[in-house]
Amino acid sequence: MSVSGELIAFFGLALVAILGGVLLITLTKVVHMVIALVFTFLSIAGIYLLLSAEFVAIVQILIYSGAITIVMLFGIMLTNHREHDEPAKGGRGKLPLLLAIAGFAVAVYLGIYDLDIPVQPTALHEENTKQIGIALFSKYVIPFEVMSVLLLVALVGAIVLAKKDDEEGDRS
Known part of the structure; x- marks a missing residue:
């Protein structure tokens, strides 16, 4: 290599x-x-x-x-x-955490070691943004619009919740 x-x-x-x-x-x-x-x-x-x-x-x-x-x-x-400093916790939980992280790393390594991904020709460096736009607004236009409505509903919901909290704070 x-x-x-x-x-x-x-x-x-x-x-x-x-x-x-x-x-x-x-x-x-x-x-x-x-x-x-x-x-x-x-x-x-x-x-x-x-x-x-x-x-x-x-x-x-x-x-x-x-x-x-x-x-x-x-x-x-x-x-x-x-801001307050929490008391230092004991080192008892660090060994199982370290073992869990090492186990996860080994599982990921074993999962991708013999992974056979077929080679496909790609067109790198050729109008990436245009390709994304064409795919987004032709094949994925419905999920794109559903996501925009979902984000709008989340924004309105956050404003309603913030307004409720503000009104409850004024009453106290």
Whole structure:
């Protein structure tokens, strides 16, 4: 196996994604956790770029790294969040957790080791965004419209719930 710049970039981005995920579950301050999540999102966007999926990479950056992270930070700032350090827990639960993670890694490795995916010719770097648009608005137009209605209903429901909470707070 030859070592190329693309392989080095993949392993670097994969390492940052894994490190961000590990930091996300081990850090205690919520803002630090969100920053670790941003690093994970950005490294996954880099992996999409390596796979010649520029549109998906840009959407990953805009939607996840931008919008969802901002919403999480606003949610943290606008809620009644009290920063207090929790007492350190004992190390009893860490060994079973480590064994479970190792078992999962072995199961994934065994699952993909002899996986035979047939090779199909693809047209990389050829108008990816146009191909996505044509597929989205020809084959998948009904699910696309159903999803937009579902998101609109969720938005209206969130406004109604927020308004109810606001009215109950005014009565007290």
